[in-house]
Amino acid sequence: MKVLVTGGTGYIGSHTVVELQQKGYEVVIADNLINSHRDVVDRIEKITGIKPCFEQIDLTVEKGVKQMFDKHGDIHSVIHFAALKAVGESVKQPLRYYHNNIESLINILDAMNRIGSKTIVFSSSCTVYGQPEKLPVTELSPIQPACSPYGHTKQICEEIIANTLSVSELNGVLLRYFNPVGAHPSALIGELPLGAPNNLVPCITQTAIGKRPALKVFGDNYNTPDGTAVRDYIHVVDLAKSHVVALERLFNKKNKKNLEIFNIGTGQGYSVLEVIQSFEKVSGRKLDYEIVGRRSGDIEKIWADTTFANKELGWKAVLGIDEMMLSAWNWEIALKGE
Ligand code: NAD
Ligand code: WQD
Numbered sequence: 524m525k526v527l528v529t530g531g532t533g534y535i536g537s538h539t540v541v542e543l544q545q546k547g548y549e550v551v552i553a554d555n556l557i558n559s560h561r562d563v564v565d566r567i568e569k570i571t572g573i574k575p576c577f578e579q580i581d582l583t584v585e586k587g588v589k590q591m592f593d594k595h596g597d598i599h600s601v602i603h604f605a606a607l608k609a610v611g612e613s614v615k616q617p618l619r620y621y622h623n624n625i626e627s628l629i630n631i632l633d634a635m636n637r638i639g640s641k642t643i644v645f646s647s648s649c650t651v652y653g654q655p656e657k658l659p660v661t662e663l664s665p666i667q668p669a670c671s672p673y674g675h676t677k678q679i680c681e682e683i684i685a686n687t688l689s690v691s692e693l694n695g696v697l698l699r700y701f702n703p704v705g706a707h708p709s710a711l712i713g714e715l716p717l718g719a720p721n722n723l724v725p726c727i728t729q730t731a732i733g734k735r736p737a738l739k740v741f742g743d744n745y746n747t748p749d750g751t752a753v754r755d756y757i758h759v760v761d762l763a764k765s766h767v768v769a770l771e772r773l774f775n776k777k778n779k780k781n782l783e784i785f786n787i788g789t790g791q792g793y794s795v796l797e798v799i800q801s802f803e804k805v806s807g808r809k810l811d812y813e814i815v816g817r818r819s820g821d822i823e824k825i826w827a828d829t830t831f832a833n834k835e836l837g838w839k840a841v842l843g844i845d846e847m848m849l850s851a852w853n854w855e856i857a858l859k860g861e
Contacts (some may be wrong), residue, residue: 525550548767612673651681660825696784699784701826728851731852736811738810
């Protein structure tokens with residue numbers, strides 16, 4: 524069965540392509556390489572022995588998307604990762620984010636409807652929940668006003684999908700990821716932040732390898748056990764597998780509604796200091812860090828209730844924080860060797 528993976532040379536997309544190919548699916552990647560590299564296609568081939576078909580295309584260009592669907596003819600399913608994702612950048616360039624993330628989705632849905640594709644899996648985010656009043660957060664927790672244009676695009680895209688699916692033959696799944704971290708055990712693919720990273724784990728590994736000065740820990744006066752902010756970090760390989768499971772639920776018509784939503788996390792929160800401790804343990808290195816003031820816009824704590832995903836999808840994250848940090852560290856070391 525042919526699956527179109529938009530954003531398939533990106534961080535989560537590339538790991539998902541690997542899992543799909545290892546399960547026997549034929550993959551077409553569509554990506555404009557705005558935040559990824561072409562050689563990821565070769566790296567995927569090194570891991571799986573299969574070179575995925577690669578289309579370099581900007582999904583905001585309607586004509587190009589139509590042509591791509593016509594060329595491949597039988598795209599049964601789409602996993603739609605392609606988006607811009609830098610929260611801070613989205614505050615400075617809101618229109619770029621709205622254009623890119625929303626137009627891409629509309630073009631994909633249009634093309635899917637036109638050729639009669641059946642299923643879509645969409646990358647959403649725990650950012651839609653803001654700072655929840657009750658923890659852990661379930662799929663029924665209220666959506667809060669978005670903290671950034673990026674977060675707002677996720678909320679709008681969720682609504683566009685819901686409206687579209689309510690009047691079409693399409694079935695879909697929204698996966699709300701918590702904090703994806705780590706890399707493939709081969710250390711051939713991983714997160715490649717262009718420019719200075721903002722996310723905690725690449726900041727830790729880049730500090731440890733000497734690419735950047737001491738890590739700044741943003742705030743130690745939160746209402747959490749050690750005062751630092753708490754998140755639900757999930758290994759990117761576990762996350763990638765959840766897409767295959769979601770797709771198969773749709774293929775096998777096991778879905779109970781035409782649009783289902785799942786939280787994709789481990790269900791376990793870790794503080795910034797706990798993440799650092801795990802890194803120091805698995806890498807055998809002492810991390811240079813300093814406590815500074817809170818980062819504006821940060822929430823205090825969030826972690827997922829994954830009961831629904833575990834029961835309904837039959838998926839559960841199995842890799843723990845140490846495996847996440849070790850794979851992230853091995854990836855950073857591999858990058859240094861290149
Ligand atoms: P990424 O930047 O590594 O991958 C996204 C890919 O989409 C990149 O390869 C980029 O080149 C491509 N892309 C962007 N705009 C495009 C366009 N107009 N046409 C074609 N290709 C385009 O990001 P990621 O971390 O792999 O995230 C994948 C998805 O998951 C995104 O939708 C993101 O918003 C969502 N998400 C990510 C996180 C996270 O922390 N990484 C958390 C929650 C949700
Ligand atoms: C984690 C914790 C920081 C860097 C972001 C997006 C969210 C989602 C996931 C896409 C926080 C602290 C970080 C540093 C630090 N993405 N930190 N020093 O903020 O939970 O979420 O990525 O949908 O939308 O906002 O992730 O990795 O940036 O931060 O102390 O140098 O690490 O303050 O508490 P965040 P993060």
